[in-house]
Amino acid sequence: MTTVEFLRSRHSIRRYTDHPLSEDVCRKLRASITMINTHEAGMHFELVCDDPSPFKGFRASYGMLHGVRNYIAVVVDTSFPDAIERAGFYSQKLVMEVVALGLGSCYVGGTFDAGRTKIMLRVGWKLLFIVAIGYAEERQQTWVSSLAMKMAHRNNRCADDFFVEAEGMSLDEAKSRLIWLDSGLRGLASAPSSLNRQPVRISPVWVSDGDGHKYLTVRAFLDNSNSDALVDLGIGKYNFGAAAVGEWNWGADACFIHLDSN
């Protein structure tokens, strides 16, 4: 399976069985979360198991989640630079680990009761959203939930639609100069986003390397109507970077650094 195929294999799962997470799964996820919390300033993610209480009373809302008992609480100290964008980036990294472990996941921004979570928030910390995780229930959906799924899934954009021409360069020209661009755009096209808005865009840009040389790369930014969607920016950057093989600087308009995989 290619990286793009792996990224595309993820979909939001909204119905879960009551099967508890195995000890092995919990250990692996906790280890990954510890790495993030240790190395990324301002990140205080936490895995919470067997706690359905934040979802009581939110049954008939956006996306309609059922049977959620395990989740990753994405807690950040927003006083650190780019904390919200980085929270999106590292959440998506964890979500892809969850996929690799054979579990389902769904970002949940608003349709839960933050006051009922078991999370201890210190001064300056904020619970941005949670990521529900668990074993997908294969039961057939009701027509109402399938309608909600379709609305949340209006995914008509193709990968090329995420490219915005700049520097007088067409998509074809940019793709011929940047052989990794096509993979990156396809990775980005499968990124989850709040209300499926998919607000991240990619444009070519010439960058100086400090020795007076200029090289071509891309920058990522949010489309005008979603300029505050920093979680989505981080998620989109993760998917683009995983598929195109490289790293991003943080912030809107920041540049991508392609890493030669040879």
Ligand SMILES: Cc1cc2nc3c(=O)[nH]c(=O)nc-3n(C[C@H](O)[C@H](O)[C@H](O)COP(=O)(O)O)c2cc1C
């Ligand atoms: C920050 C964020 C918040 C979200 N909040 C919710 C939510 O509250 N309820 C829900 O059902 N889905 C939520 N989603 C999931 C999106 O609706 C979903 O990712 C999008 O429709 C694309 O579908 P896919 O994940 O299956 O590709 C959220 C996604 C993100 C990134």
